[in-house]
Amino acid sequence: MxxxxxxxxxxxxxxxxxxxxxxxxxxxxxxxxxxxxxxxxxxxxxxxxxxxxxxxxxxxxxxxxxxxLVNTHGHAAMTLLRGYADDEPLMDWLHKHIWPIEAQFVNYDFVKDGASLAIAEMLRSGTTCFSDLYFFPDAVAHAAVEMGIRVQVCVPVVQFANAWAQSEEEHIHKGLAVHDDFRSSEFVHTCFGPHSPYVVSDAGLKRIMVLSEELDMPIQMHVHETREEVEEALATTGMRPLQRLHDLGLLSPRFQAVHLTQLSSEDIHLLAENSVHALHCPESNLKLASGFCPVGELLDAGINVALGTDGAASNNDLDMLGEMKTAALLAKTVHGNATTLDAWTTLKMATLDGARALGLEHRLGSxxxxxxxxxxxxxxxxxxxxxxxxxxxxxxxxxxxxxxxxxxxxxxxxxxxxxxTQIDQDRIIATTRDWQKKIAEK
Ligand SMILES: [Zn+2]
Missing domain, CATH: 2.30.40.10 (Urease, subunit C, domain 1)
Structure with a gap:
């Protein structure tokens, strides 16, 4: 038989x-x-x-x-600004180069075309799910759906006016519409993306916290990226940013903290106590001389650490396998221990632990x-x-x-x-060259 x-x-x-x-x-x-x-x-x-x-x-x-691979932090559209301004400290880089060029060029098409270039690059280096934090998050979501990749789109929230929204309230309002539009999508997950503690008010953060609980939406934010950020917060609020976020009730297992290069032992305790996810972007931190995320100490404290490339404008590539190598090498030196972040732990960090940070570990990552x-x-x-x-x-x-x-x-x-098999690579390159021409001639 x-x-x-x-x-x-x-x-x-x-x-x-x-x-x-x-x-x-x-x-x-x-x-x-x-x-x-x-x-x-x-x-x-x-x-x-x-x-x-x-x-x-x-x-x-x-x-x-x-x-x-799961790339937990980036700004896909900024791939169009790869190599536009290098070798600057974070605040000069943002104020003198990135924000002025964004003010002039960012619109729905810029974001969708930049995201398409980023997605193609990520696919060719093994990434199958990425997180994005940028204006026009609906453009990134549409690009991801069309190209067949999974995405967590973080709806940006900032106090300043930009091409996408004029006020904190409008960012949140528009973000909720994006959440509604993609609620049933198998490929798109939505998240709140208050950019950083210094560009969002207490009132805005409280509103985001309430909505995050109601809608079960995660929150992703750049936190303690540079020493200046922490010093300025101490001078203006009397608190370290993580303490302020904790007092406002934001720190929870739904919170994804990006960078964390400036951490005291109290900060690490706050992160661990509230089961916050740490999103580590070593190449961006190195390029902008932001400092070192103490990955070994975070792992010792039982904190989930995931990996991200950050945007191509501060990396300058979206290759997660390259990021894994940098993360593994850097963690050993920063922790003073060659056994920190071994190859197996690094692979898990770039896959299952990334999925866990995004709340998707029951579906992806292994x-x-x-x-x-x-x-x-x-x-x-x-x-x-x-x-x-x-x-x-x-x-x-x-x-x-x-x-x-x-x-x-x-x-x-x-x-x-x-x-x-499905993506028209030549068309993506041609569209990118058109943007390069416009931006270079501005
Ligand atoms: Zn970033």
């Missing part, structure tokens, strides 16, 4: 699979089985061939397969049965990857972003052998 094979959408057989859960597990010659957007099985190749019949079977014999099929494959056949004693070591400590060969989101193949 012959057993009938189960019909499924896709089989991915790989030389190595790092599922992230179970932790520190490297599977060899295993197959991921995908059906109707989800992972339905993960088993040795021989068994998979006996049990399943698939419409598509990918045999990735030199590849390491990992969960899609290659477990039942989770959504968001997957990246890295081709390890090239010279620079040899010899391969520990594939995880190659993944984190060598340059790998450009070796991402395949990406699936929701079970859909978006990148195959480094070529987009």
């Amino acid at each position: 012959t057993e009938t094979k189960k019909q499924v959408d896709t089989l991915i057989s790989a030389r190595w699979i790092a599922p992230v859960i179970p932790e520190r597990t490297l599977l060899e010659h295993h197959t991921l089985v995908l059906h109707q957007h989800r992972i339905v099985d993960l088993l040795p190749d021989q068994q998979a061939i006996l049990q399943y019949q698939a419409a598509n079977h990918f045999e990735l014999q030199d590849h390491l397969v990992i969960p899609g 290659l477990e049965i039942g989770k959504l099929a968001d997957i990246a494959a890295i081709d390890m056949s090239d010279l620079e990857s040899q010899p391969i004693y520990h594939p995880l070591s190659q993944l984190v400590y060598t340059r790998t972003g450009h070796k991402v060969s395949h990406v699936w989101i929701n079970g859909e193949l978006l990148l195959m052998d480094r070529q987009f």
